[in-house]
Amino acid sequence: MSDQVPILELKGVNKGFGPVQVLKDVDLSIYPGQVTSLVGDNGAGKSTLVKGIAGIYPFDSGEYLFEGKPVHVSEPRQANALGIEVVYQDLALCDNLDVVHNMFLGREQSRGIVLDEITMERRAKETLAGLSVRTLKSVRQQVSSLSGGQRQTVAIARAVLWNSKVVILDEPTAALGVAQTEQVLNLVRRLADSGLAVIIISHNMNDVLRVSDNVACLYLGNMAAQVQAQHLSHGQIVELITTGRSGDMGLHPEVLNGTTV
Amino acid sequence: MSTQTTDVDVPEAGDTGGIGNALRDYSRRVRGGDVGSLPAVLGLIALVALFSILEGDTFFTALNFANLLNQGTAIIVLAMGLVFVLLLGEIDLSAGFAAGTSAAVLGVTLTNKGWAWPLALLAALITGLVIGFFIGVLVARLGIPSFVVTLAAFLGLQGIMLLIIGEGGTIPIQSDVLLAVMNKNMPVWGGWLLWLIVVGGYALISLRAIMRRKAIGLAGSSTSVWLAKVVSLGVLLGVAVYLLNMQRQVIRPGRQTCVEQGLINKPVGCIPVIQGVPWAVVVILVLLVIGTFVLGRTAYGRHIYAVGGNSEAARRAGISVSAIKISSFMICSFMAAIAGVLLASRDNSVSPTTGGAQTLLFAVGAAVIGGTSLFGGRGRVIDAVIGGLVVAVIANGLPLVTQQSGIQFVVTGGVLLVAASVDAISRKRTSAG
Numbered sequence: 001m002s003d004q005v006p007i008l009e010l011k012g013v014n015k016g017f018g019p020v021q022v023l024k025d026v027d028l029s030i031y032p033g034q035v036t037s038l039v040g041d042n043g044a045g046k047s048t049l050v051k052g053i054a055g056i057y058p059f060d061s062g063e064y065l066f067e068g069k070p071v072h073v074s075e076p077r078q079a080n081a082l083g084i085e086v087v088y089q090d091l092a093l094c095d096n097l098d099v100v101h102n103m104f105l106g107r108e109q110s111r112g113i114v115l116d117e118i119t120m121e122r123r124a125k126e127t128l129a130g131l132s133v134r135t136l137k138s139v140r141q142q143v144s145s146l147s148g149g150q151r152q153t154v155a156i157a158r159a160v161l162w163n164s165k166v167v168i169l170d171e172p173t174a175a176l177g178v179a180q181t182e183q184v185l186n187l188v189r190r191l192a193d194s195g196l197a198v199i200i201i202s203h204n205m206n207d208v209l210r211v212s213d214n215v216a217c218l219y220l221g222n223m224a225a226q227v228q229a230q231h232l233s234h235g236q237i238v239e240l241i242t243t244g245r246s247g248d249m250g251l252h253p254e255v256l257n258g259t260t261v
Numbered sequence: 262m263s264t265q266t267t268d269v270d271v272p273e274a275g276d277t278g279g280i281g282n283a284l285r286d287y288s289r290r291v292r293g294g295d296v297g298s299l300p301a302v303l304g305l306i307a308l309v310a311l312f313s314i315l316e317g318d319t320f321f322t323a324l325n326f327a328n329l330l331n332q333g334t335a336i337i338v339l340a341m342g343l344v345f346v347l348l349l350g351e352i353d354l355s356a357g358f359a360a361g362t363s364a365a366v367l368g369v370t371l372t373n374k375g376w377a378w379p380l381a382l383l384a385a386l387i388t389g390l391v392i393g394f395f396i397g398v399l400v401a402r403l404g405i406p407s408f409v410v411t412l413a414a415f416l417g418l419q420g421i422m423l424l425i426i427g428e429g430g431t432i433p434i435q436s437d438v439l440l441a442v443m444n445k446n447m448p449v450w451g452g453w454l455l456w457l458i459v460v461g462g463y464a465l466i467s468l469r470a471i472m473r474r475k476a477i478g479l480a481g482s483s484t485s486v487w488l489a490k491v492v493s494l495g496v497l498l499g500v501a502v503y504l505l506n507m508q509r510q511v512i513r514p515g516r517q518t519c520v521e522q523g524l525i526n527k528p529v530g531c532i533p534v535i536q537g538v539p540w541a542v543v544v545i546l547v548l549l550v551i552g553t554f555v556l557g558r559t560a561y562g563r564h565i566y567a568v569g570g571n572s573e574a575a576r577r578a579g580i581s582v583s584a585i586k587i588s589s590f591m592i593c594s595f596m597a598a599i600a601g602v603l604l605a606s607r608d609n610s611v612s613p614t615t616g617g618a619q620t621l622l623f624a625v626g627a628a629v630i631g632g633t634s635l636f637g638g639r640g641r642v643i644d645a646v647i648g649g650l651v652v653a654v655i656a657n658g659l660p661l662v663t664q665q666s667g668i669q670f671v672v673t674g675g676v677l678l679v680a681a682s683v684d685a686i687s688r689k690r691t692s693a694g
Contacts, residue, residue, distance in 0.1 A: 076577075077579070088577075090573075091574075092571070092573065092574035092577045092578070093571065093574055094566070094567045094570035094571045094574050094575065094638070095570055095571065095638070096566060096569065096570035096638035096639055097563075097566060097567060097570060101563060101566075101567075105563075105567055105574070105575070105578040105580075106564075106567075106575070106578030106579040106580050107578070107579070108560040108563060110559075110560055113559050113560075114558050114559065115558055115559060115560060115563065118473060118474060118477055118479060121479055122477065122479065125479075138480075
């Protein structure tokens with residue numbers, strides 16, 4: 001993995017809210033064509049890290065490199081312009097609008113002042129076909145009539161629609177049944193296979209091991225380890241999440257002591 | 262690829278099927294909770310049938326049909342404006358008195374100050390926009406519930422209206438143009454021309470949309486469905502125009518109409534000819550077309566639905582939620598101002614009761630009966646027209662059956678409750694689906 005150039009790289013980023021230091025000198029490398037799982041216990045700083053990448057809470061210090069160049073991201077708009085899209089856990093879909101309308105929400109295509117429904121529908125279909133999505137009966141269906149997995153699919157497709165390069169998924173399978181989880185994980189895998197960099201936040205170790213190329217584990221605001229998934233077992237991930245160490249992987253004991261004091 | 266049984270392949274491009282398919286699709290949508298205007302249309306048919314059976318001699322006449330439209334016009338326009346606010350899940354209780362206040366401004370500037378009618382009209386419409394702006398800012402920026410803001414405006418505007426008109430006064434409207442809107446009719450040929458423009462325009466625009474979709478390989482409705490829609494619209498509106506073009510004045514035996522006596526220019530001692538489509542219908546049609554276009558075909562309209570459906574999702578998508586809210590309240594009060602002008606035109610004057618009494622409740626009822634959801638996110642401008650007709654039929658037909666105003670209030674309230682229940686039940690269904 002080190003022979004590739006990361007599309008997104010964080011070096012020693014810090015973020016604090018008042019007296020609480022949430023992220024401490026965190027490094028992270030995200031590669032195109034790979035799924036990187038971001039794991040960690042509640043309060044480890046996963047959400048803060050993602051929100052920092054997305055520009056919602058800008059980092060206090062540290063380097064933010066995109067395609068090798070240092071960039072400044074302090075607003076969601078700037079992250080979007082770089083090609084970074086986030087799919088939040090609540091999906092942020094409008095139930096009363098159909099699939100096409102949701103995918104283009106806020107970025108509607110118009111001819112003059114008239115909405116260009118035909119172009120939007122065609123592009124939506126192309127994007128869904130490109131993701132090999134066959135679970136939607138019609139792109140003119142209202143989102144309220146979709147299942148949880150289909151909604152997740154629509155939200156992911158919306159993120160992909162804009163020639164994005166990095167897609168961040170926050171707990172994409174948390175509320176889904178077995179079959180739908182399977183669908184969404186397949187979709188996540190296809191996203192990476194088509195060359196996108198995917199970051200996925202998950203609490204489900206089986207999901208993590210199934211789709212990830214590498215795993216980044218946060219422990220109390222420190223990056224405990226970023227390891228290739230094939231070198232990890234279920235137990236090792238759990239150990240990293242709960243103690244910050246597993247064998248020779250993870251944080252140095254001094255760091256651990258420092259954080260626990 | 263998952264092989265789950267619920268997976269259905271994306272259908273191939275082409276027709277979505279003929280009329281049978283379209284009907285099946287529609288019935289599936291209705292069962293799924295997306296009832297739209299269906300209850301209102303059925304209710305309208307049932308009410309017209311009921312009143313025709315009970316009081317056919319007076320209810321189902323050309324004169325009464327025109328009267329009914331005349332009574333319903335202001336409510337329909339008011340309801341059209343309310344649709345924009347209801348779509349956001351908000352309410353505007355002050356719209357009735359926004360109409361009254363705008364009408365008062367019209368009366369004072371036109372009659373007391375002697376302004377030309379276009380200037381007075383402009384002043385009235387601007388009054389509406391200003392009222393809407395203040396309500397919108399209070400709701401969107403300060404976050405006060407619209408119920409409270411507009412309740413305050415309901416009282417406040419009532420007072421402002423009294424102050425403008427002066428205690429107990431009634432201001433006559435002296436402008437032939439403004440009075441003509443609610444009191445004059447189009448010539449017979451004008452009615453048919455209007456019919457041709459509306460039906461032909463609808464046919465051409467919808468056919469063009471189908472053709473464009475076909476050309477690009479997207480599924481669209483078939484031409485048989487299109488033809489069925491155009492023909493039913495043509496027949497429906499054709500009957501309406503035909504009825505309105507009939508001589509409405511009751512001709513008693515032994516008297517002749519002015520036409521028969523050749524006295525068109527000096528109608529003395531004969532029965533004047535009253536026929537033709539009221540000009541008010543043109544006002545409604547124009548507002549309907551503009552409103553439908555804005556809500557259905559522009560990004561702005563799409564954003565209104567988005568804010569009504571999930572304002573947090575809209576905000577994250579980069580939509581300015583407060584700008585949408587403020588502008589929607591402005592549109593609502595602007596439409597109320599138009600309704601106020603129509604009321605003034607109908608009554609030939611402005612009084613402190615203009616826009617008061619049940620005007621607002623009838624308008625809210627019209628929008629909801631027509632199928633606009635009180636929970637936001639669902640509704641169309643045409644709902645206001647259909648619902649407004651239902652309200653007008655009740656308000657017009659019931660007094661023919663019973664003179665007791667108590668019964669009339671009870672029935673109207675009951676119909677509104679039924680409409681709100683349909684709304685609530687269909688909402689449960691869609692969220693369960």
